[in-house]
Amino acid sequence: MISVIPKKTSRRFLLTLYFVSILLLILFSCVGVAVLKFYFSHLTGPKQTGLGGVLSGVKNDYILLGSSHTALSYQLPEMEKSLDARIYAISYNGLSFSLMYPILQFLSEKDLLKNVHIIIECYTGTAVIKPNLQDIRLYYHAPPALKKRIIKLLADNNQLTKANLYHLLFSSSSKDIVCSPIVNPILDKIFCHGIQTHINSPGMSQNDFATIISPVKGKGLCLDPQNINALNRIFKLLVKNKIQAVFVESPMPAVIESDPSYKQNKEELKKIISKAGFIYIDGAKNFPVNDHNMFMDAGHLSSTGRHVFTKKIIKYFTPVNASPY
Amino acid sequence: MLFNSTDFLIFFTIICFAYFLFPVKYRNYLLLAGSYYFYMCWKVEYVFLIVFSTLIDYFCARGMGKYKDKKTKKWFLIASLTGNLGLLFIFKYFNFFSHAFGDILNNLNVAYESPALKLLLPVGISFYTFQTLSYTLDVYRGERKPEKDFVIFAVYVSYFPQLVAGPIERSTHLMPQFHRHVKFNFSRLLIGLVLIMWGFFMKLVIADNAAEYVNTVYGSVNQYDGQHFVLGTLLFCYQIFCDFAGYSSIAIGTAKIMGIDMMQNFRRPYFARSIQGFWRRWHISLSTWFKDYLYIPLGGNRRGRLMTLLNTLLVFLVSGLWHGANWTFIIWGGLHGVAITIESLYKKIMSRFNFKCKDAKLIIWSTAAFEICLTFILINLSWVFFRSASLDDAFAIFKKIYHTPQTFSFNLSSFSNLILPFTKDYRSLSFFITVIAFIMILETVHLIQEKEHPLFFHYWRSKAWPKIITIYLLIFVIIFFGKFDSNSFIYFQF
Numbered sequence: 039m040i041s042v043i044p045k046k047t048s049r050r051f052l053l054t055l056y057f058v059s060i061l062l063l064i065l066f067s068c069v070g071v072a073v074l075k076f077y078f079s080h081l082t083g084p085k086q087t088g089l090g091g092v093l094s095g096v097k098n099d100y101i102l103l104g105s106s107h108t109a110l111s112y113q114l115p116e117m118e119k120s121l122d123a124r125i126y127a128i129s130y131n132g133l134s135f136s137l138m139y140p141i142l143q144f145l146s147e148k149d150l151l152k153n154v155h156i157i158i159e160c161y162t163g164t165a166v167i168k169p170n171l172q173d174i175r176l177y178y179h180a181p182p183a184l185k186k187r188i189i190k191l192l193a194d195n196n197q198l199t200k201a202n203l204y205h206l207l208f209s210s211s212s213k214d215i216v217c218s219p220i221v222n223p224i225l226d227k228i229f230c231h232g233i234q235t236h237i238n239s240p241g242m243s244q245n246d247f248a249t250i251i252s253p254v255k256g257k258g259l260c261l262d263p264q265n266i267n268a269l270n271r272i273f274k275l276l277v278k279n280k281i282q283a284v285f286v287e288s289p290m291p292a293v294i295e296s297d298p299s300y301k302q303n304k305e306e307l308k309k310i311i312s313k314a315g316f317i318y319i320d321g322a323k324n325f326p327v328n329d330h331n332m333f334m335d336a337g338h339l340s341s342t343g344r345h346v347f348t349k350k351i352i353k354y355f356t357p358v359n360a361s362p363y
Numbered sequence: 364m365l366f367n368s369t370d371f372l373i374f375f376t377i378i379c380f381a382y383f384l385f386p387v388k389y390r391n392y393l394l395l396a397g398s399y400y401f402y403m404c405w406k407v408e409y410v411f412l413i414v415f416s417t418l419i420d421y422f423c424a425r426g427m428g429k430y431k432d433k434k435t436k437k438w439f440l441i442a443s444l445t446g447n448l449g450l451l452f453i454f455k456y457f458n459f460f461s462h463a464f465g466d467i468l469n470n471l472n473v474a475y476e477s478p479a480l481k482l483l484l485p486v487g488i489s490f491y492t493f494q495t496l497s498y499t500l501d502v503y504r505g506e507r508k509p510e511k512d513f514v515i516f517a518v519y520v521s522y523f524p525q526l527v528a529g530p531i532e533r534s535t536h537l538m539p540q541f542h543r544h545v546k547f548n549f550s551r552l553l554i555g556l557v558l559i560m561w562g563f564f565m566k567l568v569i570a571d572n573a574a575e576y577v578n579t580v581y582g583s584v585n586q587y588d589g590q591h592f593v594l595g596t597l598l599f600c601y602q603i604f605c606d607f608a609g610y611s612s613i614a615i616g617t618a619k620i621m622g623i624d625m626m627q628n629f630r631r632p633y634f635a636r637s638i639q640g641f642w643r644r645w646h647i648s649l650s651t652w653f654k655d656y657l658y659i660p661l662g663g664n665r666r667g668r669l670m671t672l673l674n675t676l677l678v679f680l681v682s683g684l685w686h687g688a689n690w691t692f693i694i695w696g697g698l699h700g701v702a703i704t705i706e707s708l709y710k711k712i713m714s715r716f717n718f719k720c721k722d723a724k725l726i727i728w729s730t731a732a733f734e735i736c737l738t739f740i741l742i743n744l745s746w747v748f749f750r751s752a753s754l755d756d757a758f759a760i761f762k763k764i765y766h767t768p769q770t771f772s773f774n775l776s777s778f779s780n781l782i783l784p785f786t787k788d789y790r791s792l793s794f795f796i797t798v799i800a801f802i803m804i805l806e807t808v809h810l811i812q813e814k815e816h817p818l819f820f821h822y823w824r825s826k827a828w829p830k831i832i833t834i835y836l837l838i839f840v841i842i843f844f845g846k847f848d849s850n851s852f853i854y855f856q857f
Contacts, residue, residue, distance in 0.1 A: 064835055068843075175788075208842050213790070213793040213844065221789075225789055229789075
């Protein structure tokens with residue numbers, strides 16, 4: 039039978055077969071590595087920053103959860119000394135309530151929030167925008183169960199395009215994973231309990247401070263319903279699991295704090311939190327928001343500002359003040 | 364349509380399949396339609412510019428073929444030059460020269476408001492204009508006969524793999540290939556795929572990742588220190604090489620699959636031992652174009668030493684202007700011209716002395732290493748002008764680089780600050796490590812190619828499996844380390 043097939047045709051068939059099998063091999067091995075990344079990337083993450091520090095199982099008394107404002111608003115060694123407690127900060131850029139909820143849910147399921155005080159960042163700037171994953175490190179550090187929730191959240195909010203999904207599954211954090219044996223020991227040196235300790239952020243110049251524009255100015259933004267929904271779910275989770283929590287909003291420069299739109303949204307957020315029976319701390323209250331030395335840029339505190347804010351905030355973090363639950 | 368887009372992947376697959384399935388006599392029609400569609404994906408109207416260029420040069424060349432007397436031929440040449448260079452001038456240089464003229468008058472206290480055209484620069488106009496001009500000039504010089512088949516000539520002008528960023532092909536090399544009957548060839552497919560994947564590796568893995576740093580520091584000159592610009596310029600030197608050589612490699616690879624051989628455009632330029640050597644390895648299709656159609660007609664090195672130096676300088680100034688209508692490019696070109704002039708004077712002087720040394724091998728090696736390093740540093744210094752948005756920025760950067768030793772100290776904090784612009788967070792470290800690692804891989808491959816080890820090349824040329832493994836590894840690296848959100852190739856703007 040084989041001898042009937044012309045030589046040219048059989049050669050073409052073999053070539054096609056050869057080529058298709060190479061393509062399939064490439065496809066399967068790439069998908070295989072992506073699957074491995076999905077299930078095991080968190081194991082290669084650093085242990086002194088992000089979720090890794092909490093997942094390592096070290097007992098914490100306080101956990102700060104929030105965006106870059108959390109990373110740049112507190113001086114942890116000072117706080118730990120004053121409160122005689124171990125404090126750890128989980129901070130990811132642009133972390134909104136929508137992404138905080140799956141994190142808190144996951145940590146409580148793993149029993150990692152038992153007898154821990156949570157200090158949740160309550161930044162009006164992220165509460166007014168649609169939920170999205172600004173900081174890809176969260177996906178990289180997240181165990182598979184949390185990764186699934188992040189993907190679902192992004193899909194539910196129409197933030198998961200094909201390009202985004204490809205980026206998450208394939209290209210994102212490949213460099214971090216490959217370099218982790220070199221990078222992680224260095225990160226362990228420069229990070230302490232989730233915060234980069236040696237960072238020195240000088241204050242802004244008076245000129246730069248004078249030119250700050252409110253990020254919500256004239257945009258007519260109001261609190262995002264998805265974020266508020268997530269906030270309500272956070273309340274329920276905290277109550278259900280009897281987790282002590284306070285909500286803190288870091289101070290912003292005076293121009294932003296006095297912006298009518300920002301002010302209105304902030305008030306609304308404060309009302310929602312207070313109505314649920316939780317304590318809301320307005321960081322801007324009694325803080326020198328007019329002083330350019332207090333801020334390193336339009337949204338973050340400088341080293342001086344951090345020192346002043348930490349001192350001011352320490353008094354709130356006592357079990358009495360923390361939560362009604 | 365970018366090479367690094369799914370649109371191109373689909374487009375190329377369809378064209379490729381159709382090309383080999385079509386009857387031979389219709390293949391060039393397919394290539395022409397495909398090439399025009401490829402170009403129209405940027406802006407539909409600009410296809411008329413290519414058609415205009417094609418028509419002018421086709422009929423001018425036919426005219427030169429028909430009328431043999433020198434005077435008539437010259438008129439046809441003038442018509443072709445005016446048409447092509449006129450288009451290039453209007454779209455690319457009018458505003459620049461208009462502003463320059465306005466500035467001169469204003470400095471002389473003459474009130475003059477320079478007119479400006481609001482035209483979007485057509486992608487790759489400098490490339491196809493030079494390609495089509497070379498054809499007319501070749502016909503004028505009698506180096507080739509005018510092409511009778513209009514479709515073949517139109518395909519030569521607009522052939523999609525090299526349409527927007529070269530290589531600038533010569534009609535004597537490319538056009539005869541469109542007359543050939545090409546059959547599908549498996550080994551050519553493999554070589555083509557290796558070249559395409561290598562090009563994507565250079566573009567998506569090295570150039571686009573290095574661009575993160577370069578764009579950040581060069582985008583805010585006031586914000587960063589000299590140390591950032593030293594690293595930024597070093598990374599830019601690989602960004603621009605990988606961006607452009609990557610494009611050329613993809614273009615050569617895609618053409619190879621379709622049975623068309625294109626000229627090599629880059630030959631490991633950072634291994635050059637002199638600036639002159641650099642130009643024999645960098646953008647070869649452009650430097651040979653300038654040599655053949657500008658330097659030699661100007662007299663080349665036949666009219667005395669002074670004229671040779673002046674011709675060299677002029678060619679490089681024009682080369683700078685070809686890259687962009689900005690003083691930064693002109694100065695970049697001028698610097699290369701001056702460097703080559705000094706180099707040739709130095710060689711002339713050194714040739715009078717006859718150095719002899721006992722331990723010659725060591726001397727040869729160390730001299731080569733020194734020359735490569737010196738050339739690399741000089742090229743990097745010139746890249747500062749090439750990358751800067753303005754001359755003021757370039758001079759500010761040089762000032763900062765000069766003060767680098769005073770601002771940089773060897774400790775972890777300084778190093779973190781240095782690499783921070785990659786991602787502006789701690790991931791900068793892994794970005795830095797991977798980009799440097801991939802650059803080292805690139806240069807290792809270049810070193811192997813430079814050394815031309817016979818055993819390696821025997822396996823590479825005769826067996827299929829080294830190519831298949833290379834393709835496999837490259838795809839893997841591109842998928843996991845590539846950046847897919849880049850909007851363009853740098854050389855598209857030229």
